[in-house]
Amino acid sequence: xxxxxxxxxAALASECGGARHLTVxxxxxxxxxxxxxxxxxxxxxxxRRLRDEAGHLRRYVNIYIGDDESRRLQGLATPVDGHDLQIxxxxxxxx
Amino acid sequence: MAYLVLIGTRKGLFxxxxxxxxxxxxxxxxxxxxxxxxxxxxxxxxxxxxxxGRVLIGADTFFGPSIWHSDDHAATWSEPQNTPMAFPQDxxxxxxxxxxxxxxxxxDSDKTNTVKRIWxxxxxxxxxxxxxxxxxxxxTSDDGGQTFTFNQALWDHPQHxxxxxxxxxxxxxxxxxxxxxxxxxxxxxxxGGIYQTHDDGKTWTGITQGxxxxxxxxxxxxxxxxxxxVTRDAxxxxxxxxxxxxxxxxxxxxxxxxxxxxxxxxFGFAIVAHPTRPGTVMAxxxxxxxxxTPPDHRIGAWRTTDNGETWTPWGTGLPEEPYYGTVxxxxxxxxxxxxxxxxxxxxxxxxxxxxDDSTGEWRxxxxxxxxxxxxxxxxxP
Numbered sequence: 332x333x334x335x336x337x338x339x340x341a342a343l344a345s346e347c348g349g350a351r352h353l354t355v356x357x358x359x360x361x362x363x364x365x366x367x368x369x370x371x372x373x374x375x376x377x378x379r380r381l382r383d384e385a386g387h388l389r390r391y392v393n394i395y396i397g398d399d400e401s402r403r404l405q406g407l408a409t410p411v412d413g414h415d416l417q418i419x420x421x422x423x424x425x426x
Numbered sequence: 427m428a429y430l431v432l433i434g435t436r437k438g439l440f441x442x443x444x445x446x447x448x449x450x451x452x453x454x455x456x457x458x459x460x461x462x463x464x465x466x467x468x469x470x471x472x473x474x475x476x477x478x479g480r481v482l483i484g485a486d487t488f489f490g491p492s493i494w495h496s497d498d499h500a501a502t503w504s505e506p507q508n509t510p511m512a513f514p515q516d517x518x519x520x521x522x523x524x525x526x527x528x529x530x531x532x533x534d535s536d537k538t539n540t541v542k543r544i545w546x547x548x549x550x551x552x553x554x555x556x557x558x559x560x561x562x563x564x565x566t567s568d569d570g571g572q573t574f575t576f577n578q579a580l581w582d583h584p585q586h587x588x589x590x591x592x593x594x595x596x597x598x599x600x601x602x603x604x605x606x607x608x609x610x611x612x613x614x615x616x617x618g619g620i621y622q623t624h625d626d627g628k629t630w631t632g633i634t635q636g637x638x639x640x641x642x643x644x645x646x647x648x649x650x651x652x653x654x655x656v657t658r659d660a661x662x663x664x665x666x667x668x669x670x671x672x673x674x675x676x677x678x679x680x681x682x683x684x685x686x687x688x689x690x691x692x693f694g695f696a697i698v699a700h701p702t703r704p705g706t707v708m709a710x711x712x713x714x715x716x717x718x719t720p721p722d723h724r725i726g727a728w729r730t731t732d733n734g735e736t737w738t739p740w741g742t743g744l745p746e747e748p749y750y751g752t753v754x755x756x757x758x759x760x761x762x763x764x765x766x767x768x769x770x771x772x773x774x775x776x777x778x779x780x781x782d783d784s785t786g787e788w789r790x791x792x793x794x795x796x797x798x799x800x801x802x803x804x805x806x807p
Contacts, residue, residue: 345459345461376507379490379509380489383541384512387536390488
């Protein structure tokens with residue numbers, strides 16, 4: 332499949348040395364879970380900000396595959412299919 | 427000596443420092459992480475280790491819970507690269523509440539055991555740290571709070587079927603080490619009861635029998651009571667504030683004695699034993715279960731010096747006008763200073779006070795913070 336770009340929110344940039352973009356190389360057929368597994372391996376603290384220990388996406392973490400939010404697709408099983416990803420935290424600070 | 431106070435609130439950690447407990451410098455909300463999202467985290471758990479100077483913070487962020495530590499008296503903070511605690515993934519899922527047990531799905535339930543919130547951190551001997559967590563579980567660290575191991579024996583206790591979720595969630599919220607015996611530990615669960623181990627967590631005994639309830643079908647159940655806090659005095663006597671009266675147990679297997687006769691109410695959360703005087707305990711009563719304001723709308727601490735037989739209001743300097751904020755279960759502590767311990771408490775109105783044990787003169791450390799969830803203090807060089 333090749334490389335895709337993963338855009339990070341400012342609130343997580345320090346986990347990658349301040350970078351707002353990660354490049355992830357993927358094999359054909361790779362899913363969102365495969366992308367997150369790679370992020371886990373390279374940046375474990377960033378990885379656990381995104382998923383809990385059971386591997387589920389955290390409640391306030393939203394990941395767009397191309398123009399679509401992953402929960403509206405097949406969740407972590409969604410094929411990435413060459414699309415870039417954008418990670419967006421919910422605006423959920425409350426009062 | 428100087429003093430450091432860690433104030434965990436609904437919106438971040440605040441710190442207060444003083445050389446004399448009279449004049450305070452307050453900072454916060456503290457950015458524990460480099461990006462700063464912890465400045466809006468809920469801080470339920472803080473712990474100080476005067477022996478090493480290490481402090482720990484359990485922060486519940488919207489990127490999940492984690493634990494930060496500082497070895498320079500809260501000047502700088504570090505977080506482990508790898509997750510400090512993770513449930514074994516082969517552990518059968520345990521529903522969070524009776525309603526879920528009955529088949530009523532909870533919002534956001536993914537039917538997996540995952541760490542939802544860190545409720546309590548406590549230092550033990552050496553590098554030992556314990557953590558009390560939601561869902562109801564106890565964890566042990568032997569590297570100063572970097573990585574934790576799940577305690578299977580407490581999770582598997584046969585009485586776990588009587589445990590349920592309090593309003594705050596199902597959790598081990600209280601951990602009471604025994605400074606005379608590293609193998610002995612007392613923990614409390616809401617709702618669930620009080621449990622004790624004498625073999626470093628390999629086996630657990632429920633010791634809540636004798637604490638009565640008015641909210642269940644059985645007035646004196648063997649377990650399942652909603653325990654709000656437990657404290658241990660210098661002689662080893664345990665005191666607890668339940669979702670009802672306060673109790674005392676000189677020997678847990680000898681039962682519990684109701685000690686609320688002269689308290690202004692049969693309800694409260696925070697209760698803290700004097701660090702060196704046996705039988706001296708402070709409590710911060712709340713009106714009642716259905717009136718979560720201070721009795722007569724007067725904020726104040728009550729003190730016993732005779733093991734709870736008699737309680738009297740303690741100290742001067744607190745507001746005379748009506749006050750509606752209560753003290754949560756971890757909202758009070760002492761700094762355990764050897765010569766003259768300082769007492770501290772914070773309220774859901776965001777006010778934090780301190781008083782020297784020798785004078786009882788309450789002084790305001792900080793006002794109008796976010797609602798205070800926990801307060802911990804220690805002497806620093």
